[in-house]
Amino acid sequence: MSMGEENVKDDCSRLASQQTRGDLGKEIAAIVLRYSPRDLKQMQWNFSGKIRNIDPFYRKKLEKLITGHLHATWENIRLMNQQGSFAAMKGGLPENNGEYWTMVAAHCSGGDDDKDRLRFLKFLLAGFCMFVQNIPPHPVGMPFPGGDTVQFIDGVYYCPVRTKANDVDAALCPFCPARQTPDVGYLKPPVKGSTHRKQEFIRNTYEFHHFNG
Secondary structure, eight states: OOHHHHHHHHHHHHHHTOOBHHHHHHHHHHHHTTSOHHHHHHHHHHHHHHTTTSOHHHHHHHHHHHHHHHHHHHHHHHHHHHHTGGGGOOOBOOTTHHHHHHHHHHHTOSSOHHHHHHHHHHHHHHHIIIIISOSOSSOTTOBOTTSOBOEEETTEEEETTTTTOOSGGGGTGGGOOOEEOOTTOOOOOOTTOOHHHHHHHHHHHHHHSOOOO
16 A cells, blocks of 8 residues: 555545534645645646547536636635634534545545545545535536536536436545436426425426436
8 A cells, every 4th residue: 555545545534534514624625735736737637638539619618617616616625724614514414424435535546646646636626515515516507418517496406417427427426415407307496486386396397307306
């Protein structure tokens, strides 16, 4: 076991043992802030390299969204830590928080310290989104093959690949707070609708759009 792999396992064990969103946020921040802005930039370059052969229009949109999302998450962690925001976050964590960090430790044990280190940063940022902020690790508007995107409607996040992903990011899907976008699409809720209209929207979503909650 390399020194880097051992450190990641120790970090993951500590993250898995946290009890509140604030405690987890503080621990994630302590690890993330050991990285440099150049590390974040390298992760963005690596992502751009992986998608260089896809459609240029789709590639440009993906790069803009992912780069912005990574930078925003990084800055949010730094600012929340600086301002002491985590102390007030007393809400409990989902039961699968420990399972997530066990999975992360396994995924970051490839034997190449440099690659594992950047892969760990990716999982740290994603974990912060899902468990501390309770938002999907992929940003709203992110497109997927077929044209569907991550959406935020009436206080609920929807993702078209929440239960259907077949790529490496499927590792994140079981832990994502988003709901699966229904196969046939779904009706947008009425703007400032009455309680009756909102209930009608929910009923239509469940009965006619195969929502699987």
